Amino acid sequence: MTVPELRRDPVGGQWVIIAAERARRPMDFRLAPPGSQPAEDCPFCPGNEAATPPEIFALRDEAGWKLRVVPNRFPVLTVEGALHKRGEGIYDAISGVGAHEVIIESPQHVTSLTALSEERISEVLWTYKARLQDLKRDRRLVYGLLFKNVGERAGATLSHTHSQLIATPVVPIRVQNEIDRCARYHDFRGRCLLCDIVTQELASGARVAMESARFVALEPFAARSPFETHLVPKLHLSHYEALEDAWMPELAAVLRATMRKIEKALNRPAYNYLIHTAPLNAAPMEEYHWHLEIIPRIEGVAGFEWGTGFFVNSVPPEDAARYLRDL
Amino acid sequence: MTVPELRRDPVGGQWVIIAAERARRPMDFRLAPPGSQPAEDCPFCPGNEAATPPEIFALRDEAGWKLRVVPNRFPVLTVEGALHKRGEGIYDAISGVGAHEVIIESPQHVTSLTALSEERISEVLWTYKARLQDLKRDRRLVYGLLFKNVGERAGATLSHTHSQLIATPVVPIRVQNEIDRCARYHDFRGRCLLCDIVTQELASGARVAMESARFVALEPFAARSPFETHLVPKLHLSHYEALEDAWMPELAAVLRATMRKIEKALNRPAYNYLIHTAPLNAAPMEEYHWHLEIIPRIEGVAGFEWGTGFFVNSVPPEDAARYLRDL
Numbered sequence: 001m002t003v004p005e006l007r008r009d010p011v012g013g014q015w016v017i018i019a020a021e022r023a024r025r026p027m028d029f030r031l032a033p034p035g036s037q038p039a040e041d042c043p044f045c046p047g048n049e050a051a052t053p054p055e056i057f058a059l060r061d062e063a064g065w066k067l068r069v070v071p072n073r074f075p076v077l078t079v080e081g082a083l084h085k086r087g088e089g090i091y092d093a094i095s096g097v098g099a100h101e102v103i104i105e106s107p108q109h110v111t112s113l114t115a116l117s118e119e120r121i122s123e124v125l126w127t128y129k130a131r132l133q134d135l136k137r138d139r140r141l142v143y144g145l146l147f148k149n150v151g152e153r154a155g156a157t158l159s160h161t162h163s164q165l166i167a168t169p170v171v172p173i174r175v176q177n178e179i180d181r182c183a184r185y186h187d188f189r190g191r192c193l194l195c196d197i198v199t200q201e202l203a204s205g206a207r208v209a210m211e212s213a214r215f216v217a218l219e220p221f222a223a224r225s226p227f228e229t230h231l232v233p234k235l236h237l238s239h240y241e242a243l244e245d246a247w248m249p250e251l252a253a254v255l256r257a258t259m260r261k262i263e264k265a266l267n268r269p270a271y272n273y274l275i276h277t278a279p280l281n282a283a284p285m286e287e288y289h290w291h292l293e294i295i296p297r298i299e300g301v302a303g304f305e306w307g308t309g310f311f312v313n314s315v316p317p318e319d320a321a322r323y324l325r326d327l
Numbered sequence: 328m329t330v331p332e333l334r335r336d337p338v339g340g341q342w343v344i345i346a347a348e349r350a351r352r353p354m355d356f357r358l359a360p361p362g363s364q365p366a367e368d369c370p371f372c373p374g375n376e377a378a379t380p381p382e383i384f385a386l387r388d389e390a391g392w393k394l395r396v397v398p399n400r401f402p403v404l405t406v407e408g409a410l411h412k413r414g415e416g417i418y419d420a421i422s423g424v425g426a427h428e429v430i431i432e433s434p435q436h437v438t439s440l441t442a443l444s445e446e447r448i449s450e451v452l453w454t455y456k457a458r459l460q461d462l463k464r465d466r467r468l469v470y471g472l473l474f475k476n477v478g479e480r481a482g483a484t485l486s487h488t489h490s491q492l493i494a495t496p497v498v499p500i501r502v503q504n505e506i507d508r509c510a511r512y513h514d515f516r517g518r519c520l521l522c523d524i525v526t527q528e529l530a531s532g533a534r535v536a537m538e539s540a541r542f543v544a545l546e547p548f549a550a551r552s553p554f555e556t557h558l559v560p561k562l563h564l565s566h567y568e569a570l571e572d573a574w575m576p577e578l579a580a581v582l583r584a585t586m587r588k589i590e591k592a593l594n595r596p597a598y599n600y601l602i603h604t605a606p607l608n609a610a611p612m613e614e615y616h617w618h619l620e621i622i623p624r625i626e627g628v629a630g631f632e633w634g635t636g637f638f639v640n641s642v643p644p645e646d647a648a649r650y651l652r653d654l
Contacts, residue, residue: 009549010512010520011505016549017639020646076639089527090520091548145635155632172635177504178338185337193337193417200416221418222334222343274635305482308472308499308601311343312403319347 003081004096006170014173017076017096043073044104044160056101057131059123067123068104069131075100076166083140083169097140099167103127104160111159112150112268114260122252124163128275129248131165132241136280141167143175143279146240151270153297171279178276179288186287194289195236202234207317209324210258212250217258219317219324225299226315227262227269227324231255231292238278238285255292261324262296269296330408331423333497341500344403344423370400371431371487383428384458386450394450395431396458402427403493410467410496424467426494430454431487438486439477439595441587449579451490455602456575458492459568463607468494470502470606473567478597480624498606505603506615513614521616522563529561534644536651537585539577544585546644546651552626553642554589554596554651558582558619565605565612582619588651589623597624 004019043051046064057069071079077098084095105124106116113121132144148163149156171179185193201207201218209217209229217231231254237243243251262271277290305311331346370378373391384396398406404425411422432451433443440448459471475490476483498506512520528534528545536544536556544558558581564570570578589598604617632638 007549009547009551010524011508012501013504013508014549014551014636014638016551017637018549018643019639019641020643088548089531090523091527145637168637172637174339174636177340177636181338181340196417197337200418204416220336221415222336222341222345224336224341224343309341309501309504310472310495310499311341312346313343314346316345316347 004077006077006094006096006168008092008170010090010092012173015168015170019076019096042109042158042160044068044102044158044162045109046107052102052104057127057134059127065107066120067106067127069127070102070104072100072102072164077168094169097169099135099138099141099165101131101165103131103163103165105163106161109160111161112259112263113148113161114256114263115161116256118249118252118256121256122248125252125255126245126248128163128165129241129243129245132239132277132280135165135167136241138167139281140169142281143168143171144277145172145175145274146277147272147274149272151297153270154272156270167280175276175279179278179285182287182289192236192287192289194232194291198232198234207321209261209321210254212254214247214250215254217254217324219321221317223313223315223317223320224311225295225297225313227266227296227298227320228313228317229258229262229294229320229324231258231294232289233291236286236289238282238288238290240275240277240290242284243290258294258324261327262294264327265320265323266296266298269298271296331404333404333421333423333495335419335497337417337419339500342495342497346403346423369436369485369487371395371429371485371489372436373434379429379431384454384461386454392434393447394433394454396454397429397431399427399429399491404495421496424496426462426465426468426492428458428492430458430490430492432490433488436487438488439586439590440475440488441583441590442488443583445576445579445583448583449575452578452582453572453575455490455492456568456570456572459566459604459607462492462494463568465494466608467496469608470495470498471604472499472502472601473604474599474601476599478624480597481599483597494607502603502606506605506612509616510614519563519614519616521559521618525559525561534648536588536648537581539581541574541577542581544581544651546648548644550640550642550644550647551638552622552624552640554593554623554625554647555640555644556585556589556621556647556651558585558621560617563613563616565609565615565617567602567604567617569611570617585621585651588654589621591654592647592650593623593625598622599624 004017006015008015052070058065059067077096079099081097083097086093128146135141144167146165182193207219273294275292278285278288333342335342379397385392386394404423404427406426408424410424413420455473462468471494473492509520534546600621602619605612605615
């Protein structure tokens with residue numbers, strides 16, 4: 001297996017993982033996402049543990065494992081090897097060192113997080129924190145992205161409920177861009193932009209889908225797609241992994257209730273969720289504020305969106321928020 | 328019909344068109360792109376001219392029209408109304424003033440640009456220029472994005488070969504980001520980044536798919552997807568609409584030959600192409616250089632890509648370039 005390479009586009013600034021070992025020949029593409037496999041062949045179900053690489057972490061009770069973390073069988077980055085940065089004329093490249101883990105959220109073959117109890121979801125959210133804290137000790141790793149793909153349209157290839165964690169030796173451009181914008185806002189106004197958004201949204205209420213003592217689920221002012229929803233902690237915190245254990249049950253309750261509303265509103269859509277948090281190697285930041293973005297994938301991404309980062313959304317977020325509140 | 332609104336996300340910086348009139352109710356989504364309509368119902372075929380809004384521009388010969396430009400029947404922006412910028416607390420919004428045009432490239436019901444002769448493609452490329460020059464006179468419009476969606480996976484809803492032009496009152500974030508990065512490079516090194524890329528790529532040859540006297544088709548160093556291909560003019564030029572008419576036949580020949588190779592390599596994939604050019608209202612820029620990006624849509628965009636702008640590509644661009652050269 002050749003080590004993958006990270007390359008940065010000098011014009012757009014985005015990084016790309018050139019992962020040649022995922023396809024044997026140039027023609028060997030996945031022309032459409034594979035369909036869901038039947039449950040009896042599921043590599044995430046109990047009894048099939050040998051189908052995954054050896055366990056990194058697990059939670060167990062007397063009945064067996066409740067949650068497992070394993071390396072991705074087809075990792076986009078590999079944990080072995082030195083971090084080597086090189087130039088190629090005007091181009092920048094880095095060896096593809098990183099981690100690619102799968103969090104198997106339940107031994108039951110359920111396809112939605114919402115089929116789990118709040119207590120189990122709380123353990124999943126706690127595991128996210130524990131994995132970030134562990135990976136943080138590897139000084140080669142700069143960023144940890146936690147995400148979930150549900151449904152073929154959202155890029156899922158296995159239906160058994162799971163999340164993924166990719167740790168990279170660079171900060172992804174969208175996150176860096178958010179951090180830069182938040183830093184400019186903080187320079188100019190002396191406050192955290194996300195804190196100000198929470199304050200303004202709670203005062204108006206028009207785009208709030210639900211709230212608890214410490215968290216709010218809101219439809220962003222410039223939602224990129226119908227029913228895009230962000231979960232934001234009300235108190236300032238730059239790093240997800242700094243969240244107190246005592247808050248996990250509340251976050252789990254808000255996440256579960258929000259996802260249930262979205263599943264009901266859109267009849268169990270394909271979706272992605274992901275956590276935007278500060279870089280692993282950064283000290284606590286006054287200007288950045290972690291949040292979880294939920295993006296239902298009910299419309300495709302056409303050339304205009306791809307080419308410009310300019311999205312068209314046919315559902316005003318105020319309408320979506322009202323609809324979710326009323327459910 | 329309510330006027331659409333442009334909203335900017337304060338954290339990410341991207342603009343979103345909230346186009347509520349495209350969906351009647353929050354639940355009224357397009358859950359999957361509609362299939363291709365049969366040719367006899369095609370609103371772009373001769374005889375069905377009444378199915379489109381009145382013509383903005385056309386090229387004709389003795390046999391009738393060869394090419395038509397019409398307003399999009401379901402525009403994401405509208406040309407009527409004053410440009411009104413407003414704040415909503417910390418948020419920025421602009422009334423959705425702009426243009427959304429469709430370039431019907433042929434009276435024949437063909438589904439690929441490559442079915443047209445080089446001469447006809449040259450007329451299409453000339454029309455792009457003419458439309459940008461015309462829209463430039465409207466001082467409310469700041470950017471003109473020309474793009475093409477082919478195939479359902481790429482967001483196409485009609486199969487009859489056509490392109491689209493969306494003119495907006497703001498510069499899209501991805502283009503602004505490219506301009507900013509190119510300006511930083513120009514500050515630091517005193518040369519245009521794209522000019523340097525062309526020089527380095529022609530010297531190496533490894534990522535060149537084809538070239539002519541004035542243009543090069545190359546696989547970018549950090550290609551985001553297999554067989555992503557950029558057409559770049561060898562001579563510096565910031566604005567597409569400043570391209571000389573005499574160069575159009577050559578650009579048409581390179582575009583047609585490149586697209587034919589990609590169609591052959593990937594068995595007629597869905598794809599988007601789009602032109603990145605300098606803002607309509609900018610003077611000629613030393614630091615920016617227009618180019619045309621072709622993005623085959625053979626893999627979906629999953630949560631990781633969406634959330635980070637970090638792409639995974641399973642085909643090294645050097646392999647793709649070699650394959651295209653050998654075709």
